[in-house]
Amino acid sequence: MVHTQEYESLLPTKNTKHSHRRRSFIIIILVTIAILLGTTLGLAYGFIYWKSRCIKTHKHVQLKHVLPGSFGIEFKLHTKNTSDTSTENDITIKWEHEPKDIRYRQKTEEMVSNDSVLTTVTIVNNNATVSYELGNETCWLNPDNSSIFEWYSILPLIMESVRSNHREDGCRERMWTTTYNGRRVFICIIDQRISYIRYDNRVAQSQEWMVPSQSSIKLPSDATKCGMMDSEMTSLLVVDDDKRQNTSDSTRQQLSYSQTYRKDNEYLKQPEIFVRSAKPDCLFIHGIGVKSPKTGYKSLKSMSYWGHIEKNTPQCSSHKFIQFNTVDNGWDSVSLHKMFCEFATGSNVDGRISNKIIFTHSMGNNIVAAALHRKVCSFDVQSSKWFSVSAPWRGSKVVLKLEDLCSGHLGPSHHKSENLLWLVLEHTKYCTHEGKMSPAYRTLHPTYKSPTGISYDDLVAVARLHVTGALCGTSPWGMGLSLSFSGTLKFIQSFSHLDQPNDGVVALNSCNVFGKKFQSIAKFALMSVNHLESSMKFGCRKPLCSWYQIL
The missing domain is CATH 2.50.20 (outer membrane lipoprotein receptor (LolB), chain A)
Known part of the structure; x- marks a missing residue:
């Protein structure tokens, strides 16, 4: 009995040892799992932190931190x-x-x-x-x-x-x-x-x-300033440093005027989509300054007057450019009217312009409007569109001074800066080689009375009836796509005292005959381009490209 009791008293002790071992084993496993899990989480957190720091650091490294100071x-x-x-x-x-x-x-x-x-x-x-x-x-x-x-x-x-x-x-x-x-x-x-x-x-x-030293790039201080500030003088004036005019006020006025109507990227935000069964043919009618051919006209697939405009008019199934003499013939020329209508319709009598997009620049606007007014051909407003660019609907005050600019005073000269102006005036056919104003410009006099009986009011009435969209320039300097021509238009604008704003040749009050459409319709645009840039002759930048692309 004694041995049995002793034996039974030992059993709980044996079970207790097994329990302790089992618990110890479980604890060791749990601790090991916890350590592994903690290590894994720590490594993951460290990686995430390191990566975020790298990305953050990478985003803040700019080129100015890499290049020399x-x-x-x-x-x-x-x-x-x-x-x-x-x-x-x-x-x-x-x-x-x-x-x-x-x-x-x-x-x-x-x-x-x-x-x-x-x-x-x-x-x-x-x-x-x-x-x-x-x-x-x-x-x-x-x-x-x-x-x-x-x-x-x-x-x-x-x-x-x-x-x-x-x-x-x-x-x-x-x-x-x-x-x-x-x-x-x-x-x-x-x-x-x-x-x-x-x-x-x-x-x-x-x-x-x-x-380079600072002195290697400096503003001119003792050079001659080009200028035409005195309307009574027929030669370019030299303006002393202490008489330089501050152009910032007029600059702000022009920029503010343009921005009131349209922001650069607004053209792409407000496209109006034309629904047509097929892409139309696009016809391009140039303005003043083209002398060849002397008579008749040519139908071309491209023309330097318009630059590479075909790259920015994807809405066209084809591009056709008329070339006729707009130096010896004004906008009221009956022969130009017949040539335009034959080019646009295939007939110079009673033809109808259908499924076409017409682009007209400068005096080309007046030619088309006069042809329609005289009913040499008609315009189908249901299938065709007409976009007007830099139009002198009421003529241009430049003509009032152009005779002086083209006179012998500005022929081959020894006066500083005159030869540059003379070169560009002759190149653009403002002036003949003999130093006279080109005949076509006479028809752009603000008070011109055409022997055909057509008036500026007649042209404006046609434009308001048929023009789908219009572009008017507001800066003689424009986008600076050709600095030589920008400078010349600035000269001309200063000398002629065109109303502000203007594109160097045409004042806005002559180009804009459409009233509030420039405020509400994307296809009617005011833009800081000059008269020569608006045809894309020198290429384009935003927003000029954008405007042509949405038409």
């Missing part, structure tokens, strides 16, 4: 505008990282009628001047604003660019990128230097990396 660079940029004008650009930039001082110089050699015109744009702290050099003659003037110089506007954005995953064959590193005017700008950096910049299918190739 101060540097200079020279680019080569070649642009061929049309068959009779080409541009070679040398762009020199000095960038000061601290303070943010940008010094910019762009030299442009432009061929105009086989003569070389060298223009130099100099911008220091947003103050810009443009100098013109023809032979041994040089003068300068102030543009309306520095924003017209595209590459100058792109420069500050480049410094804010970030590295992308985009690669190109010509660049061994990943490209840096930013956005300008809604389009991507790509920058290739090699060994902490800019190799090239690509924007809108144009490449600015780095030619030299340097550190």
